[in-house]
Amino acid sequence: MEGKFYPVAVPVFNGNEKKYVMDCIDSTWISSTGKYITAFEEAFAAFCGARYAVSCSNGTTALHLALLANGVGSGDEVIVPTLTFIATANAVVYCGAKPVFADCEPDTWNMNLEHLESLITPKTKGIIPVHLYGHPADMDAVNALAAKHGLFVIEDAAEALGAEYKGRRTGSLSGCATFSLFGNKIITTGEGGMITTDDEQLAAKMRTLRGQGIDPVRKYWFPVIGYNYRLTNLQAAVGLAQLENIDWHVGERVRVASLYESMLRDESGLTLPVQKDWAKNVYWMFSIVLNGYDEPQRNQFMAMLKQDGIETRPFFYPMHVLPPYEGLQSHEEFPVANRIASQGLNVPTYGGLSEADIQYITGRIKHHLRNE
Numbered sequence: 599m600e601g602k603f604y605p606v607a608v609p610v611f612n613g614n615e616k617k618y619v620m621d622c623i624d625s626t627w628i629s630s631t632g633k634y635i636t637a638f639e640e641a642f643a644a645f646c647g648a649r650y651a652v653s654c655s656n657g658t659t660a661l662h663l664a665l666l667a668n669g670v671g672s673g674d675e676v677i678v679p680t681l682t683f684i685a686t687a688n689a690v691v692y693c694g695a696k697p698v699f700a701d702c703e704p705d706t707w708n709m710n711l712e713h714l715e716s717l718i719t720p721k722t723k724g725i726i727p728v729h730l731y732g733h734p735a736d737m738d739a740v741n742a743l744a745a746k747h748g749l750f751v752i753e754d755a756a757e758a759l760g761a762e763y764k765g766r767r768t769g770s771l772s773g774c775a776t777f778s779l780f781g782n783k784i785i786t787t788g789e790g791g792m793i794t795t796d797d798e799q800l801a802a803k804m805r806t807l808r809g810q811g812i813d814p815v816r817k818y819w820f821p822v823i824g825y826n827y828r829l830t831n832l833q834a835a836v837g838l839a840q841l842e843n844i845d846w847h848v849g850e851r852v853r854v855a856s857l858y859e860s861m862l863r864d865e866s867g868l869t870l871p872v873q874k875d876w877a878k879n880v881y882w883m884f885s886i887v888l889n890g891y892d893e894p895q896r897n898q899f900m901a902m903l904k905q906d907g908i909e910t911r912p913f914f915y916p917m918h919v920l921p922p923y924e925g926l927q928s929h930e931e932f933p934v935a936n937r938i939a940s941q942g943l944n945v946p947t948y949g950g951l952s953e954a955d956i957q958y959i960t961g962r963i964k965h966h967l968r969n970e
């Protein structure tokens with residue numbers, strides 16, 4: 599294995615990406631109008647089982663648009679998991695509102711709903727469940743809680759395109775859902791985002807806000823202040839080609855995950871990702887938790903794998919320890935996230951990894967577990 603290097607993520611373009619991009623260039627339709635944008639949005643909505651899909655510039659602007667369209671503003675509170683990528687919380691702040699953090703579950707690593715319910719106040723406007731690392735949140739329970747308290751729900755499905763909850767795909771499981779099309783996500787457009795919803799009015803609002811707030815009929819009339827959060831036809835061309843091959847992209851992650859799972863499941867020192875019987879996990883990042891480790895030991899473990907040519911990533915730092923959000927809530931509120939975040943790491947997960955590759959990677963993991 600001398601000289602071999604395994605990055606944690608690699609995008610794969612094995613469909614019509616080149617052809618569609620060349621078509622954009624040949625036709626000169628490279629900016630944010632064009633047939634690929636419409637085709638990509640329609641195919642995306644159909645795939646998720648949603649009526650509308652609104653493309654935008656990335657997964658963070660998708661969250662921002664979804665929150666604005668749901669009327670979030672200053673003084674509001676929105677509950678998000680503490681264990682997520684920072685964009686989930688930042689988008690709440692962009693609206694002038696306050697993110698409130700919930701601890702996570704020890705098995706799915708998704709939001710803990712008992713903690714969540716205890717955080718609801720008269721200021722709470724909505725909930726953003728995150729389908730972390732590709733495993734869907736328990737959406738019936740989230741939606742029931744939201745209905746009981748009159749809150750909106752936005753799925754942050756950035757990591758979980760193609761994942762299923764009780765046979766239904768993410769993107770169709772609540773009022774609206776946001777996706778990221780960043781280079782390391784399930785499918786990519788380089789940078790890009792998408793929002794899906796069944797709500798026609800919500801979709802129209804997001805389209806307006808995405809395009810500087812321009813009136814859809816009256817040219818250069820701006821009834822509201824919007825943003826330039828548009829996706830380009832060039833990006834949509836890549837996205838459409840990626841989406842045409844979604845079964846391959848998801849299938850590869852599932853195949854890679856099942857190889858990791860079969861080679862690591864007897865390691866008592868590890869906790870592996872779960873797949874609840876009501877879920878289909880798309881394993882955005884296959885993840886392992888090093889039982890009993892502290893953060894420096896986990897980092898040391900990652901450094902040893904790096905020497906073996908294996909790139910890994912630590913779990914997200916929980917939001918409540920990051921400088922912009924520290925001190926809002928007590929660290930004691932998050933016993934599970936505190937532990938898992940310091941013990942977890944993501945291992946190489948991408949289409950095309952062979953059984954021999956995974957044999958090598960898991961061999962090194964087992965070796966370092968023994969020699970700790």
Ligand SMILES: *Cc1c(COP(=O)(O)O)cnc(C)c1O
Binds near residue numbers: 657659778
């Ligand atoms: C990637 C990601 C985002 C942000 O997406 P960008 O396209 O990078 O802006 C938001 N939430 C989660 C959970 C993510 O993983």
